[in-house]
Amino acid sequence: MTAEATSKPKKLCIIALSGDLEKTWASLIIASTAAAMDIETSIFVTFWGLQSFVKDKKRITGENIMQKMLSFMQRPGMSHRKTSKMNFMGMGPWMMYQLADKYNASKPKELLAMCQELGVKIYPCQMTSDLFGIKREDLIDGLEETVGAATMLQLATDADSTMFI
């Protein structure tokens, strides 16, 4: 056993703000690999990043017309992410998924399952949940409790590395 492995575990905190396909994908690659390396990993999901963790089958979220319009224009769910560039009505993501299959790369949902298996803690943001009208039951199972900026800052300042994605 090496000296570094006997010391206290390293910690990583990811702040997932973006809901873009490639950024969500990168967050999940980093988080699953970190957990595989015995790094205690937490992801704080906020703003568009929160949308990725809404159940796929949930089409419209929110209570008032503005919240419903937002979810209508920007479909929530991990399977409905758009690329930040060259989305072309879904052609971009479709091609990226085809390429992932061709090159045996894992896709976001597989990485998410891996994160959950390896104990990555995913914290939804309270304020953006309220802003978008996203209820707890709209979110996928297995997430931590909904928290605010202070908890996120505690996670970030306690971590050896913090990433804002």
Place this chain on the structure above:
Amino acid sequence: MDIKLKVDASGLSCPLPILRATQGIKTLQSGELMEVVATDPGSVKDFAAWASSTGNALVEQDSANGKFRFVLRRK
């Protein structure tokens, strides 16, 4: 060498070889050996980093015909 588990990660892209290795090594007892075969060229540095971070020992590694083989001992 008594290899308890063989993991074939051939053809898989990053980070799948590491993730498969992690799933594999969790099924072993401390001191038991696992062999991983990967074709991802990045896995050479990645397995060294993984071993150093987790404390599982990389006891042997070699490569031939585009395949990279790692033998790891569970801590």
